[in-house]
Amino acid sequence: MTSTLIVAITVFVLGLLVGFEVISKVPATLHTPLMSGANAIHGVVVVGVMVLAASTHTTAGYAVVFVAAAFAAMNVVGGYVVTDRMLEMFHARRGPKEQA
Amino acid sequence: MTAGDLSGFDSAVALLYLAAAVSFVLGLHLMNSPAGARKGNRLSAAGMALAIALTVVVLVHDDVITGTGAGVLAAGLVVGGVGGLISARRVQMTDMPQLVSLFNAVGGGAAALIAIGDALPHPLRDAPVRTTIPTVLDVLIGAITFSGSLIAAGKLAGKVSGSPILFPGNRVLSVLLALVALGGGGVVAGGNGGVPLLLVVTAAALGIGVLITLPIGGADMPVVISLLNAFTGTAVAMAGFVLDSTPLIVAGALVGAAGTILTLLMAEAMNRSVLGIMKGGFGVGDEAHVAAEGAGGAVRSTSVDDAALQLAYARSVVVVPGYGLAAAQAQHELVELCQALEAHGVEVSYGIHPVAGRMPGHMNVLLAEANVPYTQLRDLEEINPEFPRTDVVLVVGANDVTNPAARRPGNPVSGMPILDVDKARSIIVIKRSMASGYAGIDNELYTDPKTAMLFADAKAGLKQLHTGVQAYVS
Numbered sequence: 001m002t003s004t005l006i007v008a009i010t011v012f013v014l015g016l017l018v019g020f021e022v023i024s025k026v027p028a029t030l031h032t033p034l035m036s037g038a039n040a041i042h043g044v045v046v047v048g049v050m051v052l053a054a055s056t057h058t059t060a061g062y063a064v065v066f067v068a069a070a071f072a073a074m075n076v077v078g079g080y081v082v083t084d085r086m087l088e089m090f091h092a093r094r095g096p097k098e099q100a
Numbered sequence: 101m102t103a104g105d106l107s108g109f110d111s112a113v114a115l116l117y118l119a120a121a122v123s124f125v126l127g128l129h130l131m132n133s134p135a136g137a138r139k140g141n142r143l144s145a146a147g148m149a150l151a152i153a154l155t156v157v158v159l160v161h162d163d164v165i166t167g168t169g170a171g172v173l174a175a176g177l178v179v180g181g182v183g184g185l186i187s188a189r190r191v192q193m194t195d196m197p198q199l200v201s202l203f204n205a206v207g208g209g210a211a212a213l214i215a216i217g218d219a220l221p222h223p224l225r226d227a228p229v230r231t232t233i234p235t236v237l238d239v240l241i242g243a244i245t246f247s248g249s250l251i252a253a254g255k256l257a258g259k260v261s262g263s264p265i266l267f268p269g270n271r272v273l274s275v276l277l278a279l280v281a282l283g284g285g286g287v288v289a290g291g292n293g294g295v296p297l298l299l300v301v302t303a304a305a306l307g308i309g310v311l312i313t314l315p316i317g318g319a320d321m322p323v324v325i326s327l328l329n330a331f332t333g334t335a336v337a338m339a340g341f342v343l344d345s346t347p348l349i350v351a352g353a354l355v356g357a358a359g360t361i362l363t364l365l366m367a368e369a370m371n372r373s374v375l376g377i378m379k380g381g382f383g384v385g386d387e388a389h390v391a392a393e394g395a396g397g398a399v400r401s402t403s404v405d406d407a408a409l410q411l412a413y414a415r416s417v418v419v420v421p422g423y424g425l426a427a428a429q430a431q432h433e434l435v436e437l438c439q440a441l442e443a444h445g446v447e448v449s450y451g452i453h454p455v456a457g458r459m460p461g462h463m464n465v466l467l468a469e470a471n472v473p474y475t476q477l478r479d480l481e482e483i484n485p486e487f488p489r490t491d492v493v494l495v496v497g498a499n500d501v502t503n504p505a506a507r508r509p510g511n512p513v514s515g516m517p518i519l520d521v522d523k524a525r526s527i528i529v530i531k532r533s534m535a536s537g538y539a540g541i542d543n544e545l546y547t548d549p550k551t552a553m554l555f556a557d558a559k560a561g562l563k564q565l566h567t568g569v570q571a572y573v574s
Contacts, residue, residue, distance in 0.1 A: 005230050008349055012337055015350045019357025022128045031362060031454075031461030034131050036200050037141050038358040039329055041124050042336045043203075044148065044351040045210045046177070050155045051343050052217045053173040054165040061220050062172045068213035069176025070183070071206035076152075078184025078203045080145040082196060085188065087138035089468040 033090075036083040043076025109161060114346070116154050121350040123147025128354065134474045151347050180206070193469045194429055197459045198256035201325050204332050205249030211335035212242025212302065218342050219295050224288055234341035236285040239298060240305045242335035247309030249328045252321055255313075265314040274311045280304040312378060320377045322459045323366045327374065330359025366455060399534065402552035404561070407528050408568025410552075411437075414491035416447040418483060420519055421463055422456050424497020424531075428558035434496060435470040437566040444573035449476050451483035451493075451519050453501040480517055487523040495521060495529040495545075497558050503543045512541055527551040530561045 023034065049068045056065050106114065123143050130140025159165050165173075184203070191199045215238035224232055254260035281304040287293040288301065316324055333355025340348025367374045411417060419438060425431060438448045450467060457463035464477050478486070487493065495502055502521045506513040521527055522545055529551060545551055554561055 001230070004344065008341060008344065008346070011346055012341075012349050012353050015337070015353025016357045018125055019128075019354040020361060022125060022132075022354075023358045023361045030131055030134060030137055030464075031365070032196075032200075032457075032459045032465050033137060033141070033461070034128070034358065035326060035329055035362055035459065036196075037128065037131055037144060038333070038355045038362075039200055039204050039207065040141075041128070041144060041148070041351050042207050042211075042329075042333050042355040044124075044151060044347055045207055045214070045336045045339060047151050047155045048214045048336070048339045048343050048345055048348050049176075049210060050152075050159060050173060051345055052214050053169045054159055054162065055221065056169050056217060057166060058220060061217055062168060064213050064217035064220065065169065066172045066176040068210045068217060069173050070180030071210035071213070073177040073180030074184035074187075075180075075203050075207035075210065076148060076184070077181040078188040078199070079207075080141065080148070081185055081188035082191065082199060082203070083141045084138065084145075086193070086196070086465050086468075087141055089193075089465065090134045090137060090474050 033083055033086045036079065036086060040076060040079025040083055043072060043079050046072035046076050048072075113154060113158055117151060117347045120147040120151040120154070120347060123150070124351055124354060128358065193466055194426055195257065196465070197321070197325065197462060198253040200459070201249045201253035201256060201321075201328070204325065204329050205246050205253065208242045208245030208249060208328070208332040208335050210242075211332065211339045212239050212246060212305075214339040215239045215242070215342050216295070216298060216302065219298055224294055224298065225291055227291065229289070229291065231342060232289045232291055234338040235298070236289045236301065238335050238338035238342055239302050240281060240285055241331050241338065243302045243305035244309040244312070245328050245331040245335060247306040248313040249309075249325070249332075251310055251313035252324050252328065255316075256321055260314075262317065264317050270311065270315070274308065277304045277307045277311065281308060315379075316377060320372075322455065322457075322462070323363055323372075323374065323377050325459065326359055326363040326366055328359075330356050330363060333357075333359055399546055400549070400552050402528065402554050404554065404556075404564045404568050407552065407554050408565050409572060410492055410526065410528065411441060411446070411494065411565065412444060412569050412572035414441075414446055416486075416490050417441060417449075417492045417494060418486065418490045418524070419448065419450045420493060420495045420498050420502060420521055421450065421452070421467070422496065422498025422501060424499075425558055426457050426462065426466055426497070428497065430496070430559035430562050431466045431470045433559055433562035433566065435467065435472055437562050437569060438472075440566055440569050440573060444569075449478050449483070449486070451486075451521075452477055452479055453498065453519055454480060454517075456498060456501065480519060484520045487520045490524040491526065493521045493524040493527045495527065495531075496562065497530070499531075499543055500541075502545050503541070504548075505541065505544050521545060522548055522550070525550070528554055530554045530556055530558055530565075532557055 049072045053065045056062060124147050127140040127144030130136040187199060215235045219235055251260055255262050281301050284297050284301040288298055333352045337349050337352025337356060340352055363374060442448050452463050467477060468474060500513055502519055503513050504522045505511050506516045506518045527550055531553060546553060
């Protein structure tokens with residue numbers, strides 16, 4: 001194994017552990033926005049599509065890049081916007097009334 | 101990234117990608133509390149914008165992308181970005197679960213396409229195992245997620261039947277496709293296959309995604325979407341290994357962990373194993389139809405006027421909303437009724453079961469949209485001790501999650517955490533008919549002497565109750 005691969009595997013495993021730790025503390029109220037927010041984060045696949053586009057030189061390759069770019073952009077843009085719309089609706093009690 | 105010393109430019113890029121990854125983690129962390137959640141999502145979005153901008157800078161700096169490549173990439177990004185933006189802004193909140201499932205599908209599809217696109221110019225035969233293994237895993241997981249999430253979205257949207265679909269030969273076909281996918285995948289991973297075989301593996305994986313999602317009942321879809329979300333994260337991480345891209349590996353691993361935790365939480369709340377759900381929903385097997393025992397079996401029905409009077413003169417009311425409320429899109433009517441009660445001095449709160457709605461926490465979103473402050477939304481542990489001192493519980497569209505039979509062994513809902521609605525002083529259930537819930541058993545709550553059934557459509561019934569209550573409070 002090369003040192004690059006070792007570093008990549010290390011990053012992957014630590015990423016998993018951080019994910020478990022960060023996410024296991026979220027209350028049920030926020031499960032749907034969290035799922036949607038996590039869904040938006042895997043939209044980072046758009047970065048991968050851009051990297052792929054740089055090494056593409058054939059017609060078949062361009063077709064793959066086009067579809068993948070459309071898919072990834074839909075994931076990332078739609079994911080963040082719909083999550084924000086959900087969270088926009090969460091608010092504490094408004095006005096002067098206070099409830100214990 | 102290559103081993104050895106990096107140039108100043110490469111170092112700066114790597115550090116900025118790290119900053120983006122940090123913002124994903126911190127963003128998710130802020131989503132722990134309702135107060136910080138929106139900020140968290142925006143921080144995560146800012147990190148994403150940084151990662152994308154950085155990649156553009158790298159592409160310009162390296163100057164290896166062809167003109168056609170850049171054009172095709174830009175066109176695809178614009179088409180998908182605009183499509184995602186429009187659908188995310190226009191979607192009704194009740195339809196949001198299927199949209200999230202659709203976004204998950206395309207994410208998985210993009211990850212699978214990366215592996216295929218990367219394999220096109222480099223013959224897989226000569227590729228090292230460190231490329232072929234993630235390529236196969238990426239294609240398998242990504243394609244299963246793509247087709248599975250599309251079926252899940254179709255079921256949630258009502259375009260594919262929500263009931264479990266099984267056809268003769270289903271199992272045989274599944275096994276066959278699994279053999280093709282694993283066998284073909286093994287050959288490619290071993291460095292003996294080419295792109296055509298990789299496409300065969302992709303097709304088999306697409307078929308597997310359809311076959312494993314079709315037999316699952318509509319009410320289990322939350323767990324399935326959560327699981328598929330974890331799958332997409334993992335597929336994206338694999339794409340990161342294929343391309344040697346650290347941001348993909350970090351973010352993919354994060355989401356893989358997130359989806360897994362959510363899946364386990366959801367399955368736990370329903371007292372079902374993830375494996376059991378994947379095998380097919382309730383009612384597919386031969387569970388006996390369990391009749392209500394004790395309590396006499398007689399159902400007491402009530403009128404709108406009586407129910408309105410009961411609510412208007414209660415000191416404390418707990419509302420238990422369920423899937424039926426979301427299906428009838430009656431959340432605004434419910435909230436109007438509750439606001440009228442509150443104006444009259446009645447203490448109102450909402451008892452939310454973890455699996456109420458169509459996704460974990462979906463009910464909270466629907467009620468938040470209808471302007472219920474989250475301080476009034478109580479989860480299972482919080483609300484259960486409150487029921488013995490609650491005057492009236494109003495159950496709207498919830499069934500199995502209120503069934504006291506869950507406390508006894510020997511029936512399909514045994515052991516499922518329930519809301520202790522039967523401990524309240526009185527109960528009003530709004531329901532269209534006596535039809536049983538998803539678990540297919542009678543709800544003993546309905547035959548409890550303290551329970552009054554208001555047979556009505558959720559939306560119309562709540563509207564009438566609102567009118568009725570106003571007669572007493574004004």
